[in-house]
Amino acid sequence: MARIDDTLAPTGAWLQGPRFASVLRACGRQLIAWSPVIVLLIAWEAVARSGLVTPFMLPTFTGVLERIATDTASGDLPVALGMTMWRALAGFFISAVAGIALGVAMARSRAFNWFFDPIISIGFPVPKIAFLPIIVLWLGFFDLSKITIIVFNSIFPVVTATVVGVRGVEKELIWSARNFGTSERALTWDVLLPAALPQIFTGLQVTLPIALIVGILTEMAMGGYGIGASMQTASRFADSLGVFAGIVEIAVVGYVLVKLMSLLRARLLVWHPEALEPTTA
Amino acid sequence: MAVNGAQIVIDRLSHMYRPPHGKPVLAVDDVSLAVGEREFLALLGPSGCGKSTLLYLLGGFLPTETGSITVDGKPITGPGPDRGIVFQHFALFPWKTVRANVMYGLKRAGLPRDEQEKRAQAFIDLVGLHGFEESYPSQLSGGMKQRTAIARTLAIDPEILLMDEPFGALDAQTRSLMQTELLSIWERSPKTVIFVTHDVQEAVYLARRIAVMSARPGRIKAIIETNFDRRDPHLFKSKPFVDKVDEIWDLVRAEAIKAQGTRST
């Protein structure tokens, strides 16, 4: 996604000259980068039109796009998308803040580590989504229980990444701050968090798609508004176009979120010698 | 050792590293040393003899378990800006630019913002990093990082300056310039300097007293007084200076060989 603004800038005689050539080159690069996805979509379209499968089993990609367009125009999609994103992002931000705070406390305090380390170790592999019925009993059917489930699933990678990151901060770095009179409390902001940011951010990058996936699963299980809920409804009414539309929507939203995270990472870690982000995309 | 007028008194100090896995290592063994106010003391010794450890103890980063260290009669309880340290491996904040690194200590000292900037700039210029204020440490050479670390510590004007091979990463030319700068700072503003180095000539040139440490576990093997006229442009070639360097070299070499011996067995 290099330099979109370059390609869009409508400046006079840009059709000639080196600028145009570089735009062409950039387009070419994008085309090559995206060609696997394009090939996949063409294959989808071809198989769907070939008559090998019924439109119910596999609707055409263009049909799905049309459906997305009508859902957008009718306002259904924006509402569903808004609801899904609101819960996923709320869950993500709560996980981020609470996970980083807990991770720092565990890395710096023996007592915190003693108490939470076994809980985190046991809790991480447990399928938290299985607690859905209980959470519903406790917290009801609405956003609160959905967001709670999202947080329970997506906090773990943040905590473990933060613990590892903060523990790995070089002691001389901490000492050099202490040498300038930095208190233990200020140390967290001044040294621990920035020094551990590469790892912490990796944890956040892992956890954002988890928040989205779990958010959609909670909608599928509990209903309400959202992309997952729409897919579930579509499925119930044997509306396969609706199901596939949901899948495409989630793929696009997920891609955009992952991409935004890696842009943010590059922004925040300008100082870091890393040249590559630990994500594909 | 009861020393009148000494600012730093190290008395029968030992330090044992106890790594969670592996054998304990006695890094500093029964070191006693007194350093006077405004003194410039060099610490020489073979690699691994405990020089950095001794500075960490003086800095208050490691707890004093055996023996004692007092500064102005008071035992050290922790780190503080009265004892500025330049770490052997620089320990710059990699997420801060050169300017922000140098300003950090000034901010912590509570200086107003414009004062921080002025002072930081002065010390960046002093170490010859003008034009690199906005660079991050990962974009600097080893010598430039080292100079940033020196500027950062000098900027807070500590009463006691602990320097761990501060010119180790510098080329001969820059090193010589930095030595001159350090001496003029030391002469301008009263400071006690403890200066770790591998370079005997540097030690003889800069320090008034040189403590030579033995191979690990580090003890003080000898303390040698030096006093040369540093303004003499031919000092490095003068007979007394060369003889002094040779004399100390022999001491250090003997210890280095011993250190090699203990390592290979």
Ligand SMILES: Nc1ncnc2c1ncn2[C@@H]1O[C@H](COP(=O)(O)OP(=O)(O)OP(=O)(O)O)[C@@H](O)[C@H]1O
């Ligand atoms: N954290 C640690 N845990 C265990 N042993 C350590 C630790 N730090 C240092 N040591 C040991 O203590 C000894 C002294 O180390 P120190 O870094 O003080 O040496 P030094 O004189 O500064 O060496 P150099 O000149 O190479 O910097 C070394 O033999 C080293 O193996």
Ligand SMILES: [Mg+2]
């Ligand atoms: Mg050392």
